[in-house]
Amino acid sequence: MRGFQRPVAIVASASFETPAEPARNEVEMLLPVIQKAMGEAGLTQQDVGFTVSGSSDYLQGFPFAFVGALDAVGAWPPIRESHLEMDGAFALAEAIAVLQHDNIDTALVYAFARPSRGELDRTLALQLDPYTVAPLNPDARGLAGLQAQAMRDSGRYADVPDVPPTYVADGATAVVLAVGDRARELTATPAWITGIDHRIEAPALGVRDLTTSVSAKRAAEHAGAAGADAAWLHTPYPHQELLLREALGLGDRPVHCAAGPMMVGGLERFAAAARAVAAGEVTKALAHATSGPCLQQNVVGVLEGGK
Amino acid sequence: MTETTDAALGPVTIVETPISLDFSYTPGVAASRFLRSLQQGKLVGQRCPKCQKVYMPPRGACSMCGVATDEEVELSGKGTVTTFCVTRIPSPGLEAPYVSAWILLDGADITSMFLIQEVDPADVRLGMRVEPVWVDDSDRKSDLGNIKYYRPIDEPDAEYDTYKAYV
Numbered sequence: 001m002r003g004f005q006r007p008v009a010i011v012a013s014a015s016f017e018t019p020a021e022p023a024r025n026e027v028e029m030l031l032p033v034i035q036k037a038m039g040e041a042g043l044t045q046q047d048v049g050f051t052v053s054g055s056s057d058y059l060q061g062f063p064f065a066f067v068g069a070l071d072a073v074g075a076w077p078p079i080r081e082s083h084l085e086m087d088g089a090f091a092l093a094e095a096i097a098v099l100q101h102d103n104i105d106t107a108l109v110y111a112f113a114r115p116s117r118g119e120l121d122r123t124l125a126l127q128l129d130p131y132t133v134a135p136l137n138p139d140a141r142g143l144a145g146l147q148a149q150a151m152r153d154s155g156r157y158a159d160v161p162d163v164p165p166t167y168v169a170d171g172a173t174a175v176v177l178a179v180g181d182r183a184r185e186l187t188a189t190p191a192w193i194t195g196i197d198h199r200i201e202a203p204a205l206g207v208r209d210l211t212t213s214v215s216a217k218r219a220a221e222h223a224g225a226a227g228a229d230a231a232w233l234h235t236p237y238p239h240q241e242l243l244l245r246e247a248l249g250l251g252d253r254p255v256h257c258a259a260g261p262m263m264v265g266g267l268e269r270f271a272a273a274a275r276a277v278a279a280g281e282v283t284k285a286l287a288h289a290t291s292g293p294c295l296q297q298n299v300v301g302v303l304e305g306g307k
Numbered sequence: 308m309t310e311t312t313d314a315a316l317g318p319v320t321i322v323e324t325p326i327s328l329d330f331s332y333t334p335g336v337a338a339s340r341f342l343r344s345l346q347q348g349k350l351v352g353q354r355c356p357k358c359q360k361v362y363m364p365p366r367g368a369c370s371m372c373g374v375a376t377d378e379e380v381e382l383s384g385k386g387t388v389t390t391f392c393v394t395r396i397p398s399p400g401l402e403a404p405y406v407s408a409w410i411l412l413d414g415a416d417i418t419s420m421f422l423i424q425e426v427d428p429a430d431v432r433l434g435m436r437v438e439p440v441w442v443d444d445s446d447r448k449s450d451l452g453n454i455k456y457y458r459p460i461d462e463p464d465a466e467y468d469t470y471k472a473y474v
Binding site: 022023024025026027028031032034035045058060061062070071072073074075076117118119122123125126130131134135137 | 322324328337339369370
């Protein structure tokens with residue numbers, strides 16, 4: 001999607017990350033992050049037209065944590081709200097689509113997770129095919145290892161790094177979006193999302209070419225990412241930087257890679273790109289996020305400064 | 308060697324895939340304080356700084372206002388039956404008939420569910436005043452099992468207007 005009838009900008013964001021949050025629950029961890037982002041935008045919940053989140057209850061092992069998280073929002077009187085069992089960046093894509101409605105001008109997007117409460121590698125096995133793959137319990141790091149080895153075997157990549165233990169962190173990110181003049185009211189430095197697209201590949205790892213990312217490439221094309229000055233890439237494992245650099249044709253342009261907390265790291269890449277655009281450090285930024293094993297699902301956004 | 312055809316075997320209708328995940332759940336700051344206070348035989352809620360509602364158990368946030376709740380409020384434990392149900396089939400550990408009720412604790416703004424005993428189920432009614440029966444001090448743990456059940460107290464029924472928002 002690009003060429004929006006109603007241009008959308010990131011006007012505020014806030015993030016929190018820690019290796020393991022020992023004391024606070026999801027709501028207690030999320031609440032100050034949402035309040036910081038909302039405070040930066042000068043909004044209250046009742047000013048927000050649409051609220052959408054990304055999280056997975058499996059990560060903290062607490063059923064309906066995604067519903068409980070609404071305690072951190074203040075959903076009374078009732079609000080328009082949605083949730084994705086995906087990284088918060090995909091929730092941001094949904095918010096942009098909803099903001100094309102002419103009666104909704106602002107949106108709150110948030111993501112949170114406490115995977116330190118469980119065994120992330122094993123939890124992620126449950127997102128695989130439930131009949132033929134998940135019962136084998138392949139851990140996430142092992143699957144990433146298959147991808148790294150496939151990259152080595154392809155001969156197209158020099159120095160593919162070893163796959164470290166799966167990155168585990170707890171955290172939350174909140175992003176406030178606004179449309180057109182409303183965005184200009186709320187901040188002097190809106191980061192306009194001029195394009196965004198998400199694509200998904202087959203769930204069966206055996207039918208995919210793990211040495212590249214057709215979905216990321218196609219999402220970038222549809223988002224209009226060509227010519228970006230710099231990229232913020234969501235890389236749960238380090239070898240994926242090489243893969244994405246090639247698939248997205250980034251050459252030797254600067255890239256800022258991070259894994260971040262599961263479900264949060266991708267939205268945080270968008271927030272980080274927006275901060276760089278707002279600060280005038282880049283004029284056109286590519287922001288990327290991924291969900292699923294071995295970069296199965298990818299969303300690419302383009303952020304630009306200016307009035 | 309004879310081959311058995313798919314048609315003869317029929318479709319696979321069940322696949323068993325036993326999977327277990329272990330979590331070390333932590334209840335959070337507010338709930339931990341509540342559970343610790345239970346161990347001391349006290350019921351401690353939290354007040355929303357914005358709408359002044361008192362949550363019991365406390366959740367650390369006001370779900371209506373979306374703000375943190377810090378102020379702690381100790382409750383007497385006494386309350387008023389706002390809704391109840393008589394169950395006439397037994398449950399594990401419970402002989403039928405038994406009464407479960409939503410009880411509005413004095414000083415709280417949300418109801419909590421407890422069993423009601425020491426009374427004929429036919430006599431349980433809306434507005435009935437009740438108090439908790441705690442386990443022996445030596446048996447107290449940091450969980451709600453410390454309150455065995457609620458029982459009626461010798462007080463006039465509460466006026467309907469005082470609890471009608473919770474019926």
